[in-house]
Amino acid sequence: MAGMNGSQNLTYKLLGAHLLGGDLVPGEEIDLAVDQVLIEDATGSMTALQFEALEPDRVNVPLAVMYVDHNVLQIDDKNMDEHR
């Protein structure tokens, strides 16, 4: 929120610099441009399936990183099958 003289807290500076739509009013829906996406493997395999369902040509953010640090204990063949 902006003070009476237009001074801003850091949160609204960051949100304002990425605002694609909506107004910075608490409770209102806002759309933000995304600089970075981080995806871990446990929720990430489903994210990848959903991404595929959207049928995009390419990843369309400046940086997206996917890493494996959750689903790392192979108690049968399912896990290894997923990480090939």
Next chain:
Amino acid sequence: MAGALGMFAVGAGGLDVAVAMAGYGFSLECPKVVGVELRGELPGWVQSKDVILELLRRYGVRGGVGRVFEFIGAGVSTLSVTDRGTICNMITELGATAAVFPGDGRTREWLAVQRREEDFAPLTADPDASYDETEVIELRELEPLIAKPTSPGNVVPVREVAGTQTVQVCVGSSVNSSYEDLATAAAVLREDIVHPGVEMTVTPGSRQILDTISSSGVYQDLVGAGARMLEPVCGPCIGVGQAPSAGVPSVRTFNRNFPGRSGTVGDEVYLCSPATAAATALRGEISDPRELGDPSDITPAPSDPNVDDRQILDPPRPEEARNVEIARGPNIVPPPEGQPLPETLEGRIVIVVEDDVSTGDMAPDGALGMSLWSNIPECARYMFRRQDPGFHDRALEWGGGFIVGGHNYGQGSSREHAALAPLHLGIRAVIARSFARIHRRNLISQGIIPLLFREEDDYERVNQGDEWSIQDVREAVAAGKQTLTVNTNNGAEIELEVKLSPREGEVVLSGGILKFLRGE
């Protein structure tokens, strides 16, 4: 966690992340901003974990909903970037949207060590910036705190539970796995050994931290004291190994202690700082580290942390990407897709669950649980197993229906499997006293409508098996109407509240965000 570097970083479900990654941006409810003024400096043995536990003590697990916590004041510069990371990691346990620290001298220092000083930009609030709410924490007045079983909001001073016998102490995981955290534990244990009645594990936060503790001698100190060194992964925090005995305290530096999350039904997990955990490991009972006398110096970190990004692989070029063949084992099953919202929602109440049910109750983790996360029909068999093992079969037998929840329905992890499993089971609406932010959005993204009781006490009037009919739902959502009336088979009328942004309404009408974006 990235809020520690002056970023606005927010957790989200997989489909919302996929949508963002495809370039559609990310939408969320514009938060209120709480200005948290930190004053003074932490006393010995009190760590940044105690700052976030203090906020959890004040706010509980629901008090931060719709809010960003922005840290300001002279005390901020006394916290390192990794100290700040501990606070940002756990801000979501308040139900909050994010935590933000300024980009200051400490940030620059950290980036320089990571050979990224050129990425630094100063980021601060304007000097007279205003906040929707304010909070003050006198750092020097804090003492070691601990969250008792089975909620991160169940916080008391360590001295209140001191003397409680424990058989397990776990340090590390995503939170409190920095070099300083592990070196603090090593300093406590250096001249001694872990209590014979205790199993202690230590999980470094990354390959880089494993490398630095190896070269500084902290690794050897911990091994010598009897700690079991684990690989740098989530591990016991999500029930992958180290499942404790039921009814026996396990003391951990992690961020969540929801019932059963450790892998054991009836677990008793406590959450605390590395200093408190190390003192507890030494004595075999929950211990206030201040009883150990003056803190001894930690082994300094090597000046060069061996930055090495060779294992971060670049994406293939577009022409190569087209030819990539994706290997799919038999356990990778395409996820279910939502259906357009019908005019009338009819069905039975398949289950009524209590307050603060976590997404871990809907899609359990652990090595078994997570091995099923690409296979929703299998994953759904475990939904609400802790509450009611009959839920899955009943939902299928009744052809879906409604779920009724209490406050803070769906707190915890962002896993969208907690929305995909009920979608697979034919659940079309969840009615609760209140929802946790990410899960509410995940339901909408999958085309399941979240509804609220207009009178909170009506929750008490709902029973499993009741037959509900909600007329003209589609029309109401399309018109932005906020009230729906339920006709129940026992003659009672219950009023529900529809609270959706215009875009969320359109997504629900379409049957989820995939159909919405395809214009179906």
